[in-house]
Amino acid sequence: MSDLILHQYETSPFSEKMRKMLGFKGLAYHSVEQPNIAPKPALTPLTGGYRRIPVLQIGAHIYCDTALMVRELERRFPDPCLTPPALMGAAEVIADWADHRLFSMAALPTVVALAEILPPEFFEDRAKMSPGFATDGAGGRVAHSENQMLLAMATLDAQLDQTPFLLGENLTHADLSVYHVINFARTAPVFGGALGTRPALSAWLEKIRAMDSGTATPMTQEAALDIARSAQPDKTSPQDAIDDPHLPVGASLTIQADDYGQEVTQGEIVWTRENEVVVHRHDADIGDILVHYPKQGYRLAVDA
Numbered sequence: 001m002s003d004l005i006l007h008q009y010e011t012s013p014f015s016e017k018m019r020k021m022l023g024f025k026g027l028a029y030h031s032v033e034q035p036n037i038a039p040k041p042a043l044t045p046l047t048g049g050y051r052r053i054p055v056l057q058i059g060a061h062i063y064c065d066t067a068l069m070v071r072e073l074e075r076r077f078p079d080p081c082l083t084p085p086a087l088m089g090a091a092e093v094i095a096d097w098a099d100h101r102l103f104s105m106a107a108l109p110t111v112v113a114l115a116e117i118l119p120p121e122f123f124e125d126r127a128k129m130s131p132g133f134a135t136d137g138a139g140g141r142v143a144h145s146e147n148q149m150l151l152a153m154a155t156l157d158a159q160l161d162q163t164p165f166l167l168g169e170n171l172t173h174a175d176l177s178v179y180h181v182i183n184f185a186r187t188a189p190v191f192g193g194a195l196g197t198r199p200a201l202s203a204w205l206e207k208i209r210a211m212d213s214g215t216a217t218p219m220t221q222e223a224a225l226d227i228a229r230s231a232q233p234d235k236t237s238p239q240d241a242i243d244d245p246h247l248p249v250g251a252s253l254t255i256q257a258d259d260y261g262q263e264v265t266q267g268e269i270v271w272t273r274e275n276e277v278v279v280h281r282h283d284a285d286i287g288d289i290l291v292h293y294p295k296q297g298y299r300l301a302v303d304a
């Protein structure tokens, strides 16, 4: 039985990124359905506040943000390797661009296009979650995002006309991050239509859509919480842990996304890597949990 538990929902683009990652590695995992709006009472006891999706759980260890999850899966399951060391820097830069900038260009026009099938609560939730989220077209935001996205699609198509994947012959983290955004955006007629005139981008998208998504076994929220309750987190520092003078071990830390979904997690620093910080939390119901975050994209405030 796999120890990997992915808290997700079917239509979540970032969950789709992780499903393809798990598929690429040939991994089996448990899939726990979470709601697509707050509150998330069976998720936040694990994260300490973070409400974004997906979240990866391994026993009493919780991994927030797909950038970190991809690195963790590469470490635990190195074969097959998604991103070889020679392409790692470029892949991470493109993945960061796609997960943040490209996603933000795609999100507003896409959800506006889906307005008829999404409930009003969804829009209220997203407006609270993202300060710049305004679906009424105010200030030309929807039109601007749409134009920016179309330009990005043209650039991606030009690259994919030259190489089968963004960084050459093989799939890397860069492709997975761009893929989940384009795959989500294609549901909006304006972007679906643009794909029709971008054959290289469209062929690349279909190639990744056809790839395996891992073997998922459904798990209930309660079963996942029980696993966290009965597991003990391992506080051992890894070999590549660093001494970060800004994040001293034992200090109380508040962690918050620097873009949207800014619910905070607070805990005591256990160890850090160059681009990872791990905090210990004690939840009255669940017990001891270690929550792992990337440093990139998160405000890290050591409490006085």
Ligand SMILES: N[C@@H](CCC(=O)N[C@@H](CS)C(=O)NCC(=O)O)C(=O)O
Pocket (backbone or CB within 6 Å): 012, 013, 014, 015, 035, 036, 037, 038, 051, 052, 053, 054, 064, 065, 066, 067, 099, 261
């Ligand atoms: N940088 C985060 C972004 C995650 C994200 O934006 N997830 C979306 C769903 S695809 C989300 O949480 N939306 C609000 C929600 O589902 O409650 C990551 O890479 O995991």
